[in-house]
Amino acid sequence: MTDPFIHPEKRKRLAFRALLAKDGLTVMPGGFSPMYAKIAARAGFECFFVAGSQMSAFLLGVPDTGVIGLRDICDHARHVAARSDIPILLDADTGFGNAVNVHFSVQEIVRAGVAGMSIEDQEAPKKSGTSAGRRVISKGEMVGKLKAAVAARDAIDPDFVICARCDAIGAEGSSPQDAIERCVAYARDGGADLVWLNSAKSLEQLQEVCQAVPAPVLMIWGGPPPGPDFAELEMTGLRIALYPTLAASAGMQAAWHVLADFNKRGVAALTDWRKSIASHPFGAxxxxxxxxxTGVRDLEAKYLPQEAQRDYDSTYGHVSPLGFGDGPDKAKR
Structure with missing residues (x-):
């Protein structure tokens, strides 16, 4: 039973902490919007990632090169967290500067209501975590940034999770051994609650990191696709398998297919799309x-005076041409 005296933000942070503390693997999909987070929860996932690359692309239409700023991600993260019942991990790029900037960034992000944030060890301007040309700052500088992050967090809510992302694998002048040493230092010396090994290329490499790091490990796969199955990942000791762009990438490709087909064939394309969704095992x-x-109707009925109540019986609300409940008349009792 949910404790009514625990604030929803705190409850989700404690739930995220519980995921990090349990034995076994947690799978975390990602995207950029409140809707995608709600869909992930409906599908049965226990947490969701708001990716910097996807915020850059879908909110600003720019590449993941550090263009998006602290204000952008805080404002957006607040919307996602407010509409989601599962914990949200927010991608905060490099923390938007050095340790001083990280101090203020963390405090702003904690107040945005998400359950945790990741800070990466890339140089600024950063590159996408899956792109070539990445450079990393010194291990000592990153440890200092993490210490600043932990101290800023502790002043507001110690249950908020600080995730340290290591981009050393594949970066200029780095090596897999350097990545392992960094991951260990980020947890042991920096105080990170969760360590993100970016782009692990083998199960053996991942297992070595999981065994060496004194904190839970999160990973995105950087080896040949499609990557290991969940059982194989769990065997390495991995705590979170992150698929950071999955929801948004799927949405983008679906939009491309439907719009290109609609432009070519007109309403026949919509008819076929509607049929394909209706016949899908998961439906619409x-x-x-x-x-x-539907909650709007309830609020109106409960709080508006009689003369302000809307007439839902004799007014018209159309169904979307797609027929998937886009129209407000679907909310009718």
Missing amino acids: LEFAEMTGY
């Missing part, structure tokens, strides 16, 4: 339900 999501439109 109701837009009105996912956005909470």
Whole structure:
């Protein structure tokens, strides 16, 4: 039973801590929006990642090169956290500067309501974590940034999770051994609650890091696709398998397919798309339900005076041409 005296933000942070403390693997999908986080929860996932690359792309239309700023991600993260019942891990790039900047960045992000944040050890301007040309700062500088992050966090909410991301694998002048030493130092000396090994290329490499690091380890796979299955990853001691762009990438490709087909064939493309979704094993999501439109009717009935109540019986609300509950009449009792 949920404790009504625990604030929702605190409850989700404690839930994220519990995921880090348990034995076994947690799978974390990612994207950029409140809707994708809600869909992930509906699908059964226990946490969600808001990726910097996806915020850059889908909010600003720019590449993941450090263009997006602290204010952008804080404002957006607040929306995602407020509409999600599962813990949110936020990608905070490099922390937007040195240890001094990290101090203020952490305090702003803690107040945004997410359960945790990641800080990477790249030089600024950063590159995407899956791109060539990455450079990393010194291990000592990153440890200092993490110490600043932990201290800033502790002043507000010690249950907030600080994740240290190591981008040394594949970076200029670095090596797999350097990555292992960094991951250990980020947990042992920097105080990170969670260590992110970016782009592990083999199960053996991943297992070596998991055994060496005195903290839970998160990873995205950097080896040949499709990558290991969940059972293989769990055998290494990995705590979180992150698929950081999955929801947004799937949405982008679906939009491309439908729009290109619609431009070519017109409404016949919509008819075929509607049929394909209706026949899919998982069916369709109701837009009105996912956005909470049905709750608007409840609020109106409960709080508006009689003369301000809306006439839902004789007015018209159309169904979307796609027929998946996009129209407000789907909220009708």
